[in-house]
Amino acid sequence: MNAIVLVLPGGKVRNSRPLRPWHLAAVRMRPFTAALRAVPGLDVTQVSYSQRGWNGDGSTVRADALAILQQRLALYPGTPVVLVGHSMGGRVAAHCASHPAVRGVVALAPWWPQDEGALLGEGQRVHVLHGTADGWTDPAASRRETLRASTAGVEASWHPVEGAGHFMLRDASRWHDWTVERVQEIAALPR
DSSP: OOEEEEEEOOOBSSOOSOOOTTSHHHHHHHHHHHHHHTSTTEEEEEOOOSSSBOTTTOHHHHHHHHHHHHHHHHHSTTOOEEEEEETHHHHHHHHHTTSTTEEEEEEESOOOOSSGGGGSOTTOEEEEEEETTOSSSOHHHHHHHHHHHHTTTOEEEEEEETTOOTTOOTTHHHHHHHHHHHHHHHHTSOO
């Protein structure tokens, strides 16, 4: 196994109900999950949170993601991990990046309102793709946090998608292909 990949869907600022497979946040990430599963050598799991919302400090959704990460590492010990998160899932990814197995983060229109760039560590990679017309999460904030990560020894890149909104529907294949390429790139890093 070359890498474990966790796909982290978006969510809400506050909502204590469980994320269900039919919720749009989960449905939107299925094409990403399918595209990544088609790549040989990747163990891909789409996370379903026990709560749909960040709800304060995000401890519940972070714990959900870390529990799945530990389950996959139990099956594939020593395998590097790549986190792929959209919106709130990008925030979950940044907050889980301190796990020693995490090699990098691919963040799609991430919700990074404060200091998320400082959570990424030296030697990791973070790649961010954000639509310039996103009205749900702030492209300027994700760019700022990507730059913050780059000043801390993280190999970081921020890429705009001109005119695209939050749900990654404009030029959807670009979002999917770009994500697969970045995950493969991070998975190929020497250990």
